[in-house]
Amino acid sequence: MDNFRYANLIELNNCPKFTKIKVEMIPTLTHYQKITAQCRALFLKKMTDYGVAWRILRLPSLTDQIFIKAQRIRSIQSLAEQKVEEGQESEFIGIINYCIMALIQLEKGIAEQPDLSNEEAIALYDKHLKVTEDLMLAKNHDYGEAWRDMRVSSLTDLILQKLLRVKQIEDNQGKTLVSEGIDANYQDMINYAVFALIHLDQ
Numbered sequence: 001m002d003n004f005r006y007a008n009l010i011e012l013n014n015c016p017k018f019t020k021i022k023v024e025m026i027p028t029l030t031h032y033q034k035i036t037a038q039c040r041a042l043f044l045k046k047m048t049d050y051g052v053a054w055r056i057l058r059l060p061s062l063t064d065q066i067f068i069k070a071q072r073i074r075s076i077q078s079l080a081e082q083k084v085e086e087g088q089e090s091e092f093i094g095i096i097n098y099c100i101m102a103l104i105q106l107e108k109g110i111a112e113q114p115d116l117s118n119e120e121a122i123a124l125y126d127k128h129l130k131v132t133e134d135l136m137l138a139k140n141h142d143y144g145e146a147w148r149d150m151r152v153s154s155l156t157d158l159i160l161q162k163l164l165r166v167k168q169i170e171d172n173q174g175k176t177l178v179s180e181g182i183d184a185n186y187q188d189m190i191n192y193a194v195f196a197l198i199h200l201d202q
Contacts, residue, residue, distance in 0.1 A: 028145060028198075032136065035197045036129055039096045043125060046097075047118045054101050055111040059182070060170050062102045063163060066189065069094045070159045077153050088152070089200055092193040095159065099186040099193075103128040106183055132187045136194070147195045155196040162189050 054062075069091045076088050104124045108116075116124070147155070162185045169182050 028140065029133075029137065031198050031201070032133065032194055035194050035201065036096070036133070039093050040122075040125065040129070042093060043097050043100075044118075044122060047121060052114045052116045052118070052121050055105075055108075055114045055116060057101070057105065058110055059102055059105055060167075062098050062105065063166050063170060066095050066098045066102075067160075067163045067167075069098070070156060070163060073156050074153075074160065077156065089197060092197050092200075095193045096190050099190045100125055100128050100132075102186050103132075103183060106186075129190075132190045135187050136191045139191075147192075150195075152196045152199050155192045155199075159189050159192050162192075 073088050073091045076091075104121070107124070107128075166182055166185045169185075
């Protein structure tokens with residue numbers, strides 16, 4: 001435990017409560033929050049333009065949208081030359097925001113018509129983002145920062161693997177025997193996408 005120095009009661013941006021974390025993880029959390037702040041800003045801008053029309057989307061529709069984005073990232077990584085000049089970053093941001101929409105849908109259920117104000121929607125967004133951030137901190141505490149040694153392409157493949165699991169769970173009507181539920185898979189995809197964006201931002 002000699003190398004495990006802890007920061008006591010460090011207050012971090014967008015964290016309403018104090019969190020006890022390893023000092024060595026502060027740069028990761030700072031970078032994580034920088035990336036997710038960009039995702040949140042885009043989510044707000046799109047809500048200003050379109051409202052919360054996504055509230056009518058069923059989970060398989062959101063999963064398919066995430067799948068399309070992940071496949072596009074994989075294609076970008078595989079192709080030496082792109083016909084459409086758009087990088088991986090925007091697709092990873094899209095994955096993060098669609099995953100948070102899916103988590104909100106899991107909590108609130110599917111609406112027949114948009115039923116949330118922008119303020120209510122962003123509060124739910126922040127709630128699920130915080131839970132996912134806490135999950136990242138817990139896993140980094142237990143496993144170290146092994147993701148830093150992974151390529152962006154490997155993180156993309158992990159997202160696709162998670163998506164295939166989610167599709168299977170959806171086809172099984174949400175029932176699982178030994179595996180984690182859909183929400184945990186969406187949370188993992190968010191964190192993989194943030195890790196990929198951290199790599200791309202360096």
